[in-house]
Amino acid sequence: MMATGAIVVVNGLNPLSLLTLGIGGVLALASALPSGIAPKFNPKLSSKNETQDPPPVIDSEGVASRREALASPRASEIPTPGEFKIYRQAELNRTTASLLANGAILIAGEDGSGKSTLAIAVVEKLQADGFTVAFIEPATPKQMLLEIAHQFDITTEDLEGKSLTADKLKRAIAQFLEENTAFLILDDAHCCDAKFRMWLKQLRRSDAPMLLLATDPPRTDIFINIPRIELKPLPEYAIREIMVQAAAERAIALKPSELSKLQERAGGNPMLAARAVDEEYLGLDVESGDHRRYFDITPLILLAGIAFVIMRFIGLGTGDQALYIFGGIAAAIFLGLSRLLYNLPPEDRRIR
Numbered sequence: 001m002m003a004t005g006a007i008v009v010v011n012g013l014n015p016l017s018l019l020t021l022g023i024g025g026v027l028a029l030a031s032a033l034p035s036g037i038a039p040k041f042n043p044k045l046s047s048k049n050e051t052q053d054p055p056p057v058i059d060s061e062g063v064a065s066r067r068e069a070l071a072s073p074r075a076s077e078i079p080t081p082g083e084f085k086i087y088r089q090a091e092l093n094r095t096t097a098s099l100l101a102n103g104a105i106l107i108a109g110e111d112g113s114g115k116s117t118l119a120i121a122v123v124e125k126l127q128a129d130g131f132t133v134a135f136i137e138p139a140t141p142k143q144m145l146l147e148i149a150h151q152f153d154i155t156t157e158d159l160e161g162k163s164l165t166a167d168k169l170k171r172a173i174a175q176f177l178e179e180n181t182a183f184l185i186l187d188d189a190h191c192c193d194a195k196f197r198m199w200l201k202q203l204r205r206s207d208a209p210m211l212l213l214a215t216d217p218p219r220t221d222i223f224i225n226i227p228r229i230e231l232k233p234l235p236e237y238a239i240r241e242i243m244v245q246a247a248a249e250r251a252i253a254l255k256p257s258e259l260s261k262l263q264e265r266a267g268g269n270p271m272l273a274a275r276a277v278d279e280e281y282l283g284l285d286v287e288s289g290d291h292r293r294y295f296d297i298t299p300l301i302l303l304a305g306i307a308f309v310i311m312r313f314i315g316l317g318t319g320d321q322a323l324y325i326f327g328g329i330a331a332a333i334f335l336g337l338s339r340l341l342y343n344l345p346p347e348d349r350r351i352r
Helices: 002-011 015-032 067-071 089-100 115-128 141-151 166-179 194-205 236-249 256-266 270-281 298-318 321-343
Strands: 104-108 132-136 182-186 210-214 228-230
Touching: 089 104, 089 115, 089 210, 089 228, 104 115, 115 132, 115 182, 115 210, 132 141, 141 166, 141 194, 166 182, 166 194, 182 194, 194 210, 236 256, 236 270, 256 270, 298 321
Parallel strands: 104 210, 104 228, 132 182, 182 210
Antiparallel strands: none
């Protein structure tokens, strides 16, 4: 009889009343639970907050404590100040393997993208394996030849004690590379004299292993003869680690929001990342960076062309002649523009 009465009472209530009764019953049961079995739940904590780094400890002078790095979950992955870390391991392995196979390779990328850092890592890896490496930078042709001869331990004087001419140095270096396993690495090769690059091309014909690093190299002489690796922007985590390391070297604390703002200015460029920290350290107000990390808008243009095609069909179906004509002209322009951008070389699609 009581069950029947309960059903009648429930049937007489509207859905809103039922919902109110249900919420009230849940709250009453939760308050009646003993303290020993109450669920341990803190509404102020979330999984995101639990994984965040603890706030930096700031001393009386406003300098961040070095202990904040130890408290971070990724502290073991972030290099300590002054520590060398390579973020392009795949490029390092590929370059080293090519050189060991008596090959030549060109590493291209924008200024500050990490070409020199990668070259230093290649030199250290080859020297650790017991190979002879000559790592040079742009200078006059004679100075570069003398530097190569010095690092290869090639004599630069004849039997009479006179300095060898440039042509004799070239022949001596070429003969040394033919008789020994040695590697030639040239940084900023695009700044070298054209005649010197032609000599490198002649060396390459005799299978002399070499690594060239250049910023936007022209498609001429030696640069068109050897395969290239285009360095892409570093991922966001790598740029953040570089910034954290640079900030630690300067004993400054950067909040996550400040790091995010600086990352936008870096654009995946490690040198610009370190420079952004320096600018923050000096208190400079810089709005944008010098990077060339831009998005390809060709898909957006293609979508706009498709939208105008749809607009043309709508005008055809509704009998709107103006909409039909406008949609056709706009679709032709946008689709033609997207095709033009698609056929351009990749570097021409960048905004300079």
